[in-house]
Amino acid sequence: MTINMGPQHPSTHGVLRLLLELDGEMIVKAVPHVGFLHRGVEKLAEYRTYHQCIPLTDRLDYVAPFSNNLAYALAVEKLLGIEVPERAQHIRVLLCELTRIASHLLWLATHALDIGAMTVFFYCFREREEIYDIFEMVSGARMHLSYIRVGGVSRDLPGGFLEKTRKFVSEFPSRLKEYETLLTDNPIWKKRTVDVGVISAEDAVDYGLSGPSLRGSGVSWDIRKAEPYSGYDKYHFTVPLGKKGDVYDRYRVRIEEMRQSNSIVHQALNLLPKGDFIARIPNITLPPKEDVETNMESMISHFKLIMHGIHPPRGEVYSSIEAPKGELGFYIVSDGSSKPYRLKIRPPSFVNLEALPKMVEGRLLPDVVATIGSLDIVLGEIDR
Amino acid sequence: MDTESIATAIKTRFPEAILGSRIFRSELTLMVKRDYIVAVARFLKENQELDFNFLSDLCGVDRVETDDVFEVVYHLYSIQKNHRVRIKVPVPSEEPCIPTVTGIWKTADWHERETYDMFGIKFDGHPDLRKILTPEDFEGHPLRKDYPLDGRQPATLRDTYRKGEA
Numbered sequence: 001m002t003i004n005m006g007p008q009h010p011s012t013h014g015v016l017r018l019l020l021e022l023d024g025e026m027i028v029k030a031v032p033h034v035g036f037l038h039r040g041v042e043k044l045a046e047y048r049t050y051h052q053c054i055p056l057t058d059r060l061d062y063v064a065p066f067s068n069n070l071a072y073a074l075a076v077e078k079l080l081g082i083e084v085p086e087r088a089q090h091i092r093v094l095l096c097e098l099t100r101i102a103s104h105l106l107w108l109a110t111h112a113l114d115i116g117a118m119t120v121f122f123y124c125f126r127e128r129e130e131i132y133d134i135f136e137m138v139s140g141a142r143m144h145l146s147y148i149r150v151g152g153v154s155r156d157l158p159g160g161f162l163e164k165t166r167k168f169v170s171e172f173p174s175r176l177k178e179y180e181t182l183l184t185d186n187p188i189w190k191k192r193t194v195d196v197g198v199i200s201a202e203d204a205v206d207y208g209l210s211g212p213s214l215r216g217s218g219v220s221w222d223i224r225k226a227e228p229y230s231g232y233d234k235y236h237f238t239v240p241l242g243k244k245g246d247v248y249d250r251y252r253v254r255i256e257e258m259r260q261s262n263s264i265v266h267q268a269l270n271l272l273p274k275g276d277f278i279a280r281i282p283n284i285t286l287p288p289k290e291d292v293e294t295n296m297e298s299m300i301s302h303f304k305l306i307m308h309g310i311h312p313p314r315g316e317v318y319s320s321i322e323a324p325k326g327e328l329g330f331y332i333v334s335d336g337s338s339k340p341y342r343l344k345i346r347p348p349s350f351v352n353l354e355a356l357p358k359m360v361e362g363r364l365l366p367d368v369v370a371t372i373g374s375l376d377i378v379l380g381e382i383d384r
Numbered sequence: 385m386d387t388e389s390i391a392t393a394i395k396t397r398f399p400e401a402i403l404g405s406r407i408f409r410s411e412l413t414l415m416v417k418r419d420y421i422v423a424v425a426r427f428l429k430e431n432q433e434l435d436f437n438f439l440s441d442l443c444g445v446d447r448v449e450t451d452d453v454f455e456v457v458y459h460l461y462s463i464q465k466n467h468r469v470r471i472k473v474p475v476p477s478e479e480p481c482i483p484t485v486t487g488i489w490k491t492a493d494w495h496e497r498e499t500y501d502m503f504g505i506k507f508d509g510h511p512d513l514r515k516i517l518t519p520e521d522f523e524g525h526p527l528r529k530d531y532p533l534d535g536r537q538p539a540t541l542r543d544t545y546r547k548g549e550a
Contacts, residue, residue, distance in 0.1 A: 034516060035516060035517035035518060040526055043527055047533055203490075208438065208439055208440070208489065208490075208491030219463065226466050318411065327440060333445055342445045383517060
């Protein structure tokens with residue numbers, strides 16, 4: 001029998017359609033169909049200046065917009081060959097790790113809900129709401145922040161930010177314990193997740209898995225450690241690993257990652273240096289708003305940058321970061337004009353989803369729901 | 385391995401296959417002839433020193449206006465050795481096809497389908513070369529430079545989506 005799961009199905013986490021060929025309740029073949037959310041982001045980017053592409057990146061992985069902004073900005077900065085001030089780097093790491101927590105909270109909430117544990121959902125959304133309040137304070141928006149600029153961030157941290165974030169960071173570990181009390185040793189949770197959706201380390205690499213989905217299989221690869229960006233080498237944190245590569249391992253890895261991220265946020269708050277929040281490079285970075293309003297040269301520079309854009313040298317770069325879901329890469333080809341000649345996004349979810357049939361074939365139908373949840377996919381970045 | 389020695393290792397093994405190389409922003413790019421791509425890819429993965437076991441990304445670039453070619457770009461990474469390389473293969477625009485690398489990295493499957501969908505580049509030997517992001521009846525390849533930004537599909541794709549319904 002063939003059944004059609006999605007594109008309107010709550011457990012597919014968006015508009016994913018799965019064609020499942022069944023023998024009784026066992027899955028013989030699973031074929032994912034994607035593209036329902038295809039908006040042509042890569043095409044749109046070819047018609048926009050480098051700064052105008054930032055809001056497009058928000059809408060890829062829309063539960064972790066800040067990571068997307070950062071990955072894009074780092075690629076453009078690499079292309080231009082510019083350095084970002086220390087303070088801006090710390091702000092970026094701080095918000096990036098808060099984003100990771102927010103993204104993992106949404107994953108945990110919906111993953112648990114899919115498997116039937118409803119309380120976790122309410123707990124996670126309570127904390128996620130606090131993080132979104134912090135984001136709103138910083139950027140004025142809750143979801144699509146567009147807070148990063150080429151060379152730094154759009155404005156300095158507002159008053160009251162440090163206190164609010166400190167409060168969150170000190171309370172969060174006890175909240176994490178609450179989730180773990182509900183799930184980690186829960187026999188029903190374990191029955192649904194242990195030895196389900198297994199993928200070996202070798203297969204995981206072959207299928208190009210990255211992020212927690214790869215580390216759940218015991219492969220130690222985290223871009224923050226392997227190729228540190230934005231000063232990640234200054235922070236102390238460990239990279240949690242699983243053993244078997246089942247749904248339960250991926251669950252454990254993400255829970256521990258939230259703890260590590262919380263610790264990085266804490267360190268970033270303590271290390272936060274004084275200084276510029278955006279580099280001051282003529283014809284490349286936007287001058288601070290106060291200067292634009294009081295200084296003629298800054299105003300002209302601002303006007304020219306907005307109207308004509310940045311002109312990076314001819315060439316191409318690939319730059320990737322450890323986004324909450326895995327390796328998020330941007331490949332930019334520049335022809336020397338103010339618009340990218342080609343912008344390719346390497347979305348982690350797209351590649352992670354590709355391994356789904358491998359994980360579920362030969363398993364039972366309800367395992368599909370658990371396995372999709374454990375891959376933490378977002379269709380916004382799969383379809384682009 | 386640093387970028388210089390990666391370049392040397394590949395050039396020594398395949399002197400006839402390499403069209404050129406460039407280091408920009410400390411990233412190594414190698415241009416490879418189309419007929420050699422599978423051999424080069426297998427060498428990159430299986431050589432102990434290079435050990436490129438992770439295919440990060442595979443995509444196309446439209447260079448038809450300037451060079452009359454499409455480029456297929458491979459971004460490779462080695463998890464053990466922590467180094468990267470970019471391989472670029474020009475394919476002629478009149479006959480855009482290239483051998484598949486799905487036999488070397490399984491992840492290439494969807495990447496190649498996407499490149500086929502977006503640019504119309506055919507991957508010979510691909511197990512299941514179907515469109516992946518655009519709907520079934522979608523005509524053309526949207527990331528080609530000659531495809532207009534506002535599209536050229538029928539005014540409504542309703543017929544496509546509602547096919548077979550009363």
